[in-house]
Amino acid sequence: MSTARPCLAQLSRICLYSNRPGITSVPARSLSTTAAVAARGPNAPKILSKADKGLRKASTNPQKNKKKGEEVKKKKKARTAYKQYDQRELEQFTLLDAMRYIRAFEVGQKPTSVKYEMAVRFKSQKNGPVVRNRLRLPHPVKTDVRICVICPPDSKYAEQAKSAGASLVGEEEIFEAVKDGKIEFDRCICQTDSLDKMNKAGLGRVLGPRGLMPSTKLGTVVKDPAAVLKDLVGGAEYRERMGVVRMAIGQLGFTPEEMQRNIKTFIDHIKKDLAHLSDRINKELSEVVLSSTNSPGFPLSGQFTKLDSSITSRDLSTS
CATH class of the missing domain: 3.40.50.790 (Ribosomal protein L1/L10, domain II)
Structure with missing residues (x-):
């Protein structure tokens, strides 16, 4: 209560001066800040109130100044499934045509040093279970396993x-x-x-x-x-990575019939792995690509040869 007494005395003094006739000024300089501001000079910064500070912040942050009707751009959602391509825009090859083009890329290579590789792409979710197994092909690719x-x-x-x-x-x-x-x-x-x-x-x-x-x-x-x-001995392991399973499927010197049997065994084995997955998991075969050590990939159409094809299986049976 000792701090409030001077204030009350000061206010009572102001009221007495205001009630007396002939007094036009009130000595209330102690309650005013104009004298202090004037003493700082004309270039002194202005003292802003809380309302003025709020207006200044709003003008410097246009994101908060947007009207209620305006929509804020949302961040792109992360992709949950692997990206798929339209198969109708890609050219597909029969097995004989793919082997013919691959051998053209591997001219001069040893038949046992170059391997045919098969890549099987799935329509799959990123966080789902992966396909992983081991099988023995009818015609083993590598028999010198220690x-x-x-x-x-x-x-x-x-x-x-x-x-x-x-x-x-x-x-x-x-x-x-x-x-x-x-x-x-x-x-x-x-x-x-x-x-x-x-x-x-x-x-x-x-x-x-x-x-x-x-x-x-x-x-x-x-x-x-x-x-x-x-x-x-002669078996091979395969594992799905990024929605694709890759495995060596044959040697360059294999005949088309040997390649056909190996490919059929590999695809049938993968289909069994997909059948063992839970019913809640949707994983399907999307694309089958055949390539080699030094050649690009050739998407397979699932056919052995075309009816009007000039190349036969006998032409590719000689290394």
Whole structure:
């Protein structure tokens, strides 16, 4: 209450001066700011009120000044499905025509060094499950695969694995070679009895980044390695990436009939994978493209040859 007394006294003094006759000015300079502003000079900045400050901010921000009827542009939504092209605008080729053009690009190459590659595109969502599997083609593309089998060296599984074509069989010797960086195999299988030893050896740091670490999910930790070796020798893996599955489907020296059987097996296998997906997931085949190591891709029409085609299967059967 001590701070309010001078104010009340000052107001009472002002009222007394205003009621007296002949007094035209009121000594209320202590309540006015004009004297302080005048003392700063004519170029002094103006003191703005809160209302003036609000108007100035509104004039510098045109986004907030828009009328209610105006629509603000919305950000583009992220694409949930992979982009598809109109197949009607693309030229499609029969199998014989595609092989003919590809061989023209591969003139002078060795028939076994160049591979036919097939790319299968899906109509698929980006966040959906991917197609991934392994199959053995009727005419294997690569038969010189080196397979390592981790199992007890004195067991019956070791003898069966060697007779089935395994290049390396054992436990401790393989563990030491892998730790030293000597990885002389393309596939690795582990027998269930050796799984604990393999995990204790810590091979995942070396084999994991290379995609060679055995796991039950990939079907490379098995009870009978010899039975799996029959499928691995000449077999191939495929995996969907960005809505496309790619896999080597043949060698340059394959005949059109051999290529036809491999392509049919590959497409039928993919259709089975699609059938095993959930009913809620919509994934369909969109395009099949055949290419090679040095050639562009040729979309296939699904036909073996045209009726009026001048090229025959016999013309492409010679390498």
